[in-house]
Amino acid sequence: MIPIAGTAVLTAAQMRAAEEKAIAAGTGVDTLMQRAGAGVADAVRRLAGVNEVLVLCGPGNNGGDGYVAAARLHAAGPSVRVAASAEPRTPAAIAARALWTGAVEPLATAAPAPVVVDALFGTGLSRALDTDVSTALNRFVSHANLAIAVDLPSGIATDDGALLGDLPAFHVTLALGAAKPAHLLQPSAVHCGAVRLLPIGVTTDSDVRVLSRPDLPAPAIDAHKFTRGMVAVIRGRMAGAAQLAAQAAMHAGAGYVEILGATIPGAPHALVRRRCDDSALADPRIGAVLIGPGLGRDDAARALLDQALATDRPLVIDGDALHLVTPERLHGRPAETILTPHAGEFAALFAASDTDKLTAARAAATRANATIVFKGPDTVIAAADGRAVLSPAASSWLSTAGSGDVLAGAIAAMLAGGGTPLDAAAAGVWLHGEAARRLGPAFIADDLAEALTGARA
Ligand SMILES: NC(=O)C1=CN([C@@H]2O[C@H](COP(=O)(O)OP(=O)(O)OC[C@H]3O[C@@H](n4cnc5c(N)ncnc54)[C@H](OP(=O)(O)O)[C@@H]3O)[C@@H](O)[C@H]2O)[C@@H](O)CC1
Ligand SMILES: [K+]
Structure with a gap:
């Protein structure tokens, strides 16, 4: 979990291309998902302490990250529950779902928990959230002391920062592999809270980066007023x-x-x-x-x-x-x-x-x-x-x-x-x-x- 200052910013398509390059080089999507889920579990454990954690899982690979994180959190000790908006659809998410041996509660009826982890949708969000999903998300976040989004808060458009639904504000967003424009652009950035990067071993090149502290050394020993500018x-x-x-x-x-x-x-x-x-x-x-x-x-x-x-x-x-x-x-x-x-x-x-x-x-x-x-x-x-x-x-x-x-x-x-x-x-x-x-x-x-x-x- 590292600060995003100075790091590359990738669009959804650039992130997919980076992922495909890693897969072509021999790192399978399941491995990437394991890394992402392990990083999420580690960050949540550090932030959540002994509080009960509710992981919300969607149908795609963002949900897959959620199942991996839930299984790892459970193995590490904290009390964890899982609620899902739909069955997993991608092969990697289906495999990740199989790792979770506990119950999967329906999103609409699951009870809130002090810590909520949103793994409903990430970079694959393709349309506005259904009202029942956004209502449930708002309910969980409003009852939680700590709301953590996996990759992006669900309902945010990765590339332009638009809000595709009535979204709550999260305390922390764990950007997977790279920061995305939506972590910095408004109106979405304010819904992300503190953004931290979880590297997943994917090479991320981009012409766009996050602002960082500049290197501004003291004037050289032989500087004079005009050489300083x-x-x-x-x-x-x-x-x-x-x-x-x-x-x-x-x-x-x-x-x-x-x-x-x-x-x-x-x-x-x-x-x-x-x-x-x-x-x-x-x-x-x-x-x-x-x-x-x-x-x-x-x-x-x-x-x-x-x-x-x-x-x-x-x-x-x-x-x-x-x-x-x-x-x-x-x-x-x-x-x-x-x-x-x-x-x-x-x-x-x-x-x-x-x-x-x-x-x-x-x-x-x-x-x-x-x-x-x-x-x-x-x-x-x-x-x-x-x-x-x-x-x-x-x-x-x-x-x-x-x-x-x-x-x-x-x-x-x-x-x-x-x-x-x-x-x-x-x-x-x-x-x-x-x-x-x-x-x-x-x-x-x-x-x-x-x-x-x-x-x-
Ligand atoms: N890139 C990387 O290196 C890595 C990425 N990883 C993770 O993968 C995530 C991206 O995964 P993803 O592409 O599967 O997309 P995701 O956001 O899970 O959702 C897509 C699913 O949701 C559906 N759907 C969409 N909108 C909807 C709506 N409004 N309401 C309802 N359904 C909606 C959509 O359906 P469709 O549009 O096909 O009908 C599809 O089924 C990424 O954020 C990161 O967490 C890591 O695991 C590993 C390394
Ligand atoms: K999410």
Whole structure:
């Protein structure tokens, strides 16, 4: 049972392909199911202690995992009961069912237990849950002190995170072999609770991974302020937003941060002020230009955006600027571009899409030839080459004014510090979430910017 941070994220089809590769290489599906069931039993035993466990088994291989786990739990000591929604249908699940020598109770009438293990449906869910199944599932979970889902909570669509039924929320989800998009995307992620990975010896390759703590070493012994990263923040109509982003860049570790345009009283002495003109933007020492926080959407804002797009420096585009730019204008840029839209800005920039957030972000990144940070409770970071990083939900207290400005500043600092735009964006998202976690409830964006220093520690 290991954390999912940094691990590969596989769709249902990719997981099946990985399983088939393992089978072709000589590891049978029964062996994989034994590994999965043993891992589940071990995790449940550790989490459940001496409490009675009720294992719910479905007709497919997810149910097969449940029977294996129940048999192993029984052998290890805890009191275990099994309830099933249907007879097992796959050969592996039928073989696993034979391992369980106790009674199999009907789902509708089984009594609840303090610990419930949901092995009804996993990656093979193909349609909405029947009402009697979802009613029973809700009844068991509401009576349990601990609800554990095997692979996925039953009723969740593996690839897009949609809810195919009225689902309860689980405390723990044990992802088998690899994390799936539904463990990270909303609305499903919130139903998974804490997600832990149970490796089952299947090789899992993917262009998509889970966000993890970035490697952010202290500056080299011979570092100076410009080698640590220089960030230029373009000030627009609302100076406070640009200043907040600039302060975030400083606290995230940039060595030199300048604001292009006037500062406002109270700006840190370390924040350098410069006129915003072409020569300032052509400074070869600049590692990242940031435009958007508090920019406005008037003609003056458009003129500033034109200047920013013309620079050959790496560029972060946030906030108002996302309403003024088009994906096509970014294509010919001579340097990297990172866009940081929330859902509204994403829709304005790329038009509404009915695909899931991961697919939409990847398509947008390719279309704009840029790295996209599609923000929200399930932030998706996508690069133009198809790679993507999924962020587990960060603090909901990040829903505060200026939070996005701080994130943009943190990402600009990471971009200026070197590394690929995907890694820089991921590092910024991680720092932002970690700063929020450290602050606890009801912080303001100014606190968040300062807390980036501690988050780096
Ligand atoms: N990948 C790996 O490496 C390994 C995977 N393993 C495990 O296998 C799981 C995937 O197994 P799986 O493919 O058998 O699918 P699963 O989720 O058990 O359900 C399919 C069954 O449910 C049925 N059904 C579907 N929706 C329904 C609904 N709404 N209401 C009612 N019925 C519904 C569906 O019927 P059908 O759609 O065919 O009519 C079919 O009979 C995976 O999550 C993991 O736990 C490990 O054992 C080993 C290694
Ligand atoms: K399940």
